Amino acid sequence: MSVNIFIMKVTFPHLGSMYIFCKAMAETAGIPYVLPRPTSNHTREIGEYSTNESVCLPLKIILGNFVDALDQGADTIVMVGSGPPCRLGLYDRIIKVVLTDMGYSFRWLTIPGIFNWQALLQNREEAKVLRRELTAGNYFRFPWAMVMGWKKMIWCEHLERTAAQIRAIAKNPAEVDRLLSQGLVAIDKAQGVRSLSVAGNEAIASIEGVQKTERTPLKVMMVGEVYTVMEPSINMDVERRLGRLGVVVHRSSYFSTHIRRGSRLDRRMLKDRQRLMDMARPYLNYDVGAECNFSVAETVLGHRQGYDGVVHVYPFSCMPETNAATVLCSVSKDLNIPVLPVVIDRQDMGLRIDTQLEAFVDIMTWRRQGRIL
Ligand code: SF4
Known part of the structure; x- marks a missing residue:
């Protein structure tokens, strides 16, 4: 029987500027780490090649990140988890199987998406081995x-x-x-x-x-699947493209928002979460999962706060956001706010997205000018 000897080197997905947070934690705690290279077409190709087409795009990208990091010497993968019905809750199981089939040896640590007893118990076994390798200094600095x-x-x-x-200005x-x-x-x-x-x-x-x-910029709310909203290389740089067209983009998802919502420790955030769920209730009277209800609620919020439009970004085949997209058709009609769905499926979507965004900006501009209602 072969025995794998590990020298702990952690790695984590390369998501937006989140890697700066992860790096800072590892460096300050004195834990060796490997940073995957920024997400590129190559990262995506690795994921696409090693999975089938029904798998979520974020999983393919994250898998590509991990392959890159393991090739650079990482041996311990740290990944956030989630609960059903979103497929993020299965990422750890699927990625472990695919990486093992590809011949990689690694350890895995899931950071629970929600900090409850069930999540902590589930995490216990994975954390047990790693805890032995952490020094007193690591604990002290944590x-x-x-x-x-x-x-x-x-x-x-x-x-x-x-x-x-x-x-935008x-x-x-x-x-x-x-x-x-x-x-x-x-x-x-x-x-x-x-x-x-x-x-x-x-x-x-x-x-x-x-x-x-001197221009007065248009204001757009960007809602949708968390990974797609936060990672410019996945959302085809929608935020930057709109900014260059004179539009201020308010992003619904920042990493800190998800940590606060997930930790359930921040009372203000809990209230905020409930407020958003209530806001979505006329259209969705149960929690669909992932960001679906928030995408709907933030569109309602965007209308109340005087935004000119909403951009809804999500990967093709994302279940919660496909539900949200259907609901957003009604929201857009009821509240008379333009909603642009940007469904990410291919890598070569740049020209298509430019055309969609330019047309969307024209519509919002004409509405502001009162040329269309
Ligand atoms: S939100 Fe959508 S894309 Fe993201 S993990 Fe869940 S199902 Fe997949």
Whole structure:
């Protein structure tokens, strides 16, 4: 019988700027890690080649991330879990089987999507082996690692929100994108709270300082499947494309939102969650799963808050969001708010998406001008 000897090197999916949070946690706690390369067409191809067509697009991408990291020497995969009916709850089982079939050896740790007793018990066995490998120093530094990770994540999100605001009115939106990338690198490199605050403030100031036009931007709410909303390489950079067309995009999903909602510890977030579920109730009177009810609720919210439209992004074959898309047809009609469904299926969708977005922006502009109702 062969015995696998592991030297712990953790890895995690490369999702939006979430990797900065994960890196900060691992670095501060002193746990060796391997960062998968940014998601690319190649990442997606690995996932597509190794699974069948009915599998969710995010699973294929995450699988591609893990293959990349395992090839670079990672041996321990950390992955968030979820409950039914969303297929995210099965990702861990499926990815484990596929990676094993591909000949990889690894350990697996699922971070529960919801922190309840059932999730903690389920996690116990996986965590038992890993706990033996963590040193006292790792444990000692862990609370501080959580603080650093969280602070970095909040700065990243603040920066991304600022970029979304300014990109729509900047004379040169590409300058905003350049400063955003630069700012994220500075936040990632910051070693302590003070240097993080300096890096964050400088990045915000540099983005706010770009030359601006006089135009009043359109406002769009971007809702949909969490992975697709958060990862630009998956959603075909919808946020940036709209920004360049003079539209401020308010994203429904940030990583911190999901941690807060999932932890069920933040009372304000719990109330907010309930408020959104109630808002969706005229159209959905039960929890469909994943972000479905939130996509509907945030569209209602977008209408109440005077948004010009809603962009609904989701991968082809996503069950909860396909339900949401059907419901959103009624919401759009009832509330007279344009909703653009952007269904992600292929890699070469750039031109199609540009055409869809340009037409959508024209519609919103004409509605503002009162040329159409
Ligand atoms: S939300 Fe949709 S795409 Fe995401 S894991 Fe669930 S079923 Fe798959």
